[in-house]
Amino acid sequence: MTRSTPNSGAGSVVQRTVLVPSAVLLTTLVVIWAATGAGYFWPMWAALGLAIPAGLWLAIRWARLQPRGASRRYAMQASISLVLVLTDVLVWAMSGGGYFWPIFPFIGLAGALAVHRAFLRPGQRSLQLRVDELARTRSGVLDVQASELRRIERDLHDGAQARLVALSMQLGRAEERLADQPETAALVRQAREEATAAIRELRDLARGIAPPVLADRGLVAAVESLASRSTANVEVVGEIDQRLPPVVEIAAYFVVAESLTNVVKHAPGASARVTLSLDGAMLVVEVADNGPGGADPAGGGLTGLKQRVEALDGRLEIHTVANEGTVVWAVLPFE
């Protein structure tokens, strides 16, 4: 049920659909070239043709690793320009050198980059710096909050809860010794039951902060635990083999928890499928059910989730189709 193969799927798809056919094609061309007298090495032009899209693909992948916003757009333009200039230089070299005409497209593309950079005017640039700083400090605040909540949970566990457990145990022992004084024994039993109720309330409170299994075993185990508690039939597909920042794990956990609660509440009898996967530096969470659909994205629970996810620069979408089901989809970036 739990697979641990992050992103290897994408790699093998590229290998299967692009790399292998390309290698076969080039080998074939070289064989034809050799068989037809091995004259001018024309297969290099086919290799160039294949190298251009590969270069662009790599350039775009690299640029997408940059922080979102203006700097990513700038990186995108710069990396694509670099690929185009390299292509021109290769074409120049492969066509026998001579007059270095690639200088002109180079000047043109460099000029366009300079214009782009100039458009990040001083004001805009300081705004960008301010946005970066706010994003950084906000995520710092959220990290602090997550670890503070975790500390409170531990303090409850080791402090008040532990003392109440010891108290209720002593009351239980006292009750045993009062077998010959039923009225006093009844008082002690009441006190013990009150202590037990307080323990239960503290436990619910602690669980609302973050379930221990999330901190202990990580997101996939915590979601499997949720699934096994749910009265709905829930399948979990977890493709994560690393620990994520606590604040991201907690947000993802509550997305799943709230979504499964909604499945039980609004789609009784439906089954659900929870998918957790990594896409680069993004955690993707999807909870799909085959219930009657008709979820209200403006409902209180879903609005709260959306805010929680957006506070982490993530996105949450709800797709609901009558008689077919509902999909809650969230993507959470992590560093």
Next chain:
Amino acid sequence: MGSAAVRVVIVEDQALLREGIVALLAENGIEVVAQAEDGPGLQRIVDGHRPDLAICDVRLPPTFTDEGIRAALEARRRHPELAVLVLSQYVEPVYTGELLASGESGVGYLLKERVSEVRTFVESVKRVAGGGTALDREVVSALIADRGRSGSDAELGALTARERETLELIAQGRTNAAIAREMVVTLGAVEKHVTNIFAKLDLPAGDDDHRRVLAVLTYLRATGGK
């Protein structure tokens, strides 16, 4: 559970609770032969004292995460005859499942506050030490909802069609009388099916309700994901 004294070790980092449990068990004729405060300590005293039962907390030093569960599973791997009773401040189906899957000897998972119900707790300790099972009522209700697991069908495969039907009805919470009405058989026939089911599924002895709940658990764990 035989007449020989039950020998128990306790691993709990909260001294107040640990000493309280030791006193409580002593008052009820159960000998605590060693105590420890952390996961490595559990291995040490189990290796050294060969107890019938280890009682341990989930959250223990040094990691303060699920150290106790990991230590208990490791101890059972090394001493398959060791019974384990886990006490925790929270119910965690993942851990319960791991414990139940970890061997044939006695297993228990109780919320810590159950120690205050002294007589029931002592009974649970003796039952687990004797090879039985003691699952907290909250653990049971969490596991009853457990339909997402898949498991071996070997135990259930030994049931006849009628027994399987009876088991399904028990799982739905029906009484023997209701099952008899549903299956249009006599009450005596249902009782015979129930007896056969418990024998074939090799469920531990206990009062009738307990046996029924365990039957439900086995059923749900084995047919989960259907």
